[in-house]
Amino acid sequence: MRRSLPSASFFLVHVLLLFCILLTPTHSSDGDGDDDGDLVDQICRKTPFYDLCSSILHSNPLAPKSDPKGMALIMVNDIQANATDTLSYIEELIKQTSDEQLEQQLAFCAESYIPVVKYILPQAADAISQGRFGFASYCIVDAQKEVNACDKKFSGSSQAPLSDRNDIMQKLVDVASAIVKLLLNG
Numbered sequence: 001m002r003r004s005l006p007s008a009s010f011f012l013v014h015v016l017l018l019f020c021i022l023l024t025p026t027h028s029s030d031g032d033g034d035d036d037g038d039l040v041d042q043i044c045r046k047t048p049f050y051d052l053c054s055s056i057l058h059s060n061p062l063a064p065k066s067d068p069k070g071m072a073l074i075m076v077n078d079i080q081a082n083a084t085d086t087l088s089y090i091e092e093l094i095k096q097t098s099d100e101q102l103e104q105q106l107a108f109c110a111e112s113y114i115p116v117v118k119y120i121l122p123q124a125a126d127a128i129s130q131g132r133f134g135f136a137s138y139c140i141v142d143a144q145k146e147v148n149a150c151d152k153k154f155s156g157s158s159q160a161p162l163s164d165r166n167d168i169m170q171k172l173v174d175v176a177s178a179i180v181k182l183l184l185n186g
Contacts (some may be wrong), residue, residue, distance in 0.1 A: 047178040075176035080121040086165045087113040109150035116143045133184040144173045
């Protein structure tokens with residue numbers, strides 16, 4: 001019997017958002033100057049995933065349109081929400097599986113995501129709020145390492161139930177990291 005996963009909805013929103021972004025023509029400045037005043041677009045152009053960055057920041061009504069520090073905080077909070085949802089999803093998969101190897105791989109991933117959710121990303125958010133961008137950058141890189149460790153547990157495996165989620169996490173982390181590096185460099 002398969003139960004519906006409550007955390008799947010948050011993940012599906014991100015997948016649909018990413019899908020819509022990939023189908024949307026890439027944003028480009030046409031030289032008319034309309035976008036020059038939009039700091040969100042200026043910041044997002046300096047990240048590896050402009051469309052994802054722009055979509056998240058423009059769709060968040062709390063996103064400060066003129067404060068890069070606030071934008072970085074929004075991105076870290078988005079990563080936090082995604083990581084929390086992924087951890088809940090992993091816990092549900094562990095309950096449902098009867099495959100011992102898969103259960104061990106998932107348990108390893110849960111152990112990778114727990115510090116990301118409970119310690120690493122909250123510390124990154126606090127560091128950004130306090131203007132300690134170097135430490136925030138360190139925390140974000142640390143979160144990325146934990147996600148990568150989880151991903152590697154499934155390399156070569158026919159079962160990779162977290163690959164899409166880890167891929168989205170990787171993209172979100174890359175965007176947040178780029179914004180924090182901009183803050184770090186002044």
